[in-house]
Amino acid sequence: MIVPSQLSAIAELSAAFSDAHVEITSRSNLQMRAILNKNLNYLRRGLDSAGFLPSSSHDRVRNVVTNPFAGLGFDEILDSRPFVRELDSRITKDPEMAGLPPKFSFAIDSGGSWFSHENDDLALRVITVDNSHLFRLSIGGIFSGFGVTIEKAVDCLLEAAQVCLYISKKFDVPARARKIASMPQAMNHLLSELSHFLVDCPSSNDCKSVAEVPLGVYLTKQAGFVNLVPSVPLGRLTSAQAQCIASIATEWDGDLRLAPWRGIIIGSIPECAIRRVAARLQATGLSLDNRSGYGGVFVCAGTGCDASLADVRNDASLLAHLLSGQAGKPGWTVNISGCEKQCAMRNGATAELVATFSGYDLRIGGRFIASNCSRESAMDAVLASRSEMGSEVSSR
Ligand code: SF4
Structure with missing residues (x-):
């Protein structure tokens, strides 16, 4: 906001x-x-x-x-902004929270479409159960098996973050929920510390990001x-x-x-x-207009970063130019990165181009296709992946 x-x-x-x-x-x-x-x-x-x-x-x-559409419509179930504001304010007032790793992230999802591609450390997604609302709790991107009532949502997130800090010291691991979720003993400890917040919650796989x-x-x-x-x-x-x-x-x-x-x-x-x-x-x-050509094209800082091995922004603009005039395609995205760190990478991109010293490494649909291919052949493969996705759709 x-x-x-x-x-x-x-x-x-x-x-x-x-x-x-x-x-x-x-x-x-x-x-x-x-x-x-x-x-x-x-x-x-x-x-x-x-x-x-x-x-x-x-x-x-x-x-x-x-x-980002919280409070603005777009199929949300509950306006999440009051929860976000309260959480932000209480994080800022709690000296212990300053000890969280800088990448530790909280997500509060209003329901409906979810646009982030991050696996947030602690995430609450609102669902409707028996005509009332409940937050489903995920830890490190994995459904915990439990829900949290609307009234206890912010308290639960803050206490979960504190427990992550405690577990980090006790088990000598980074205070990242994804790491904790991968260690059964640590995860059990986290859930047991949060047990007074947790309620039964139906599982569902409807929280895939759009x-x-x-x-x-x-x-x-x-x-x-x-x-x-x-x-x-x-x-x-x-x-x-x-x-x-x-x-x-x-x-x-x-x-x-x-x-x-x-x-x-x-x-x-x-x-x-x-x-x-x-x-x-x-x-x-x-x-x-969704025919600008830039829809779904993501790129890192390129030559604005010392590590970049190619002028990837220029290449991304070239790709957008080749696509201009065509309507956007839901689900199709391409990531172009100046080096293997892939800072701008969105999980689940249809095509990934990573600059090397002599061209691009190319993955399509998560599958490795070629290494060090020329810019032209990489672009051709990306365009082909797009046209293989079915017919174009116009914006809503
Ligand atoms: S992906 Fe590499 S080149 Fe691009 S911003 Fe990140 S570190 Fe820099």
Whole structure:
């Protein structure tokens, strides 16, 4: 969640101290690059006054994700925002939480479509049982077998995180729930410590994340209002584009959300303003059309990172150019990485290209296809994987 004044502030800061771009990450965070050391303190002060750094001791561990459409409709069961706000506030006030590893993440899922591709350490997904709501608890991406009542949800997450820290010391393992979930003794200990929160819960496999990348115009819960989801080419906004979105949200009292498909939602815009908003976005190079070619194309920082072995952003743009004019395909995604670390990797990508010293290593559908292939042959294989997925669909 981000308010227009914050987006505007970060756009200004990126123009002044960075490369005039703001990247949206796959955890829905914002990232700026190319900052000179001498400017770091100015930048930090600017971020602080815009409200991005509420707790210097806890800012690295306030990793709470939820559905970007929470409160905006899109088949949710329960608005998760109050839980997120309470959890964030209580993490920040608890000195012990500052000891969590920086990648430790909490997820609170509103039900319906789930867009994150991360295996969060502690996740609650709301379900409906006998006409009432219950959170299903997953630990390290694995269903625990138990549920947690709505009233106890935040207490349970905080206590679970504390127990993870305790287990980390006792068993000498990283305080990551995925690691704990793989050790029966540690997992039993965690569940036994949480037993006073746990209730019976039906198992179900309906919490798979949605591979589709939303794009275009979507209905909200409120009649006469829509959510607008522009294509953000390669997850990167120019500062002018970020300012444009902030100004649209201010003018129409919109509700901004950063999204794990490395995009942004301009929520709660009056239906009557769609054309005008679309024209303003278009003027800055952002489109609501799912034929932009960028849908489903993910890439890492490329030459913005010292480790990159190829200009992967350029190659991703080339791929998008080859795809432009074709409607998006649900479920089809490609990851292009500058090295084997694969920072921008989304789990379950249809195609993966990893730059090497002499080309690309290529995987399609999780299967290794070729190593060191030329850019052209890698692109051909990626395009073929896309056309093999069936007929194109238009946006909703
Ligand atoms: S995948 Fe490699 S090149 Fe790309 S950002 Fe990560 S470390 Fe850098």
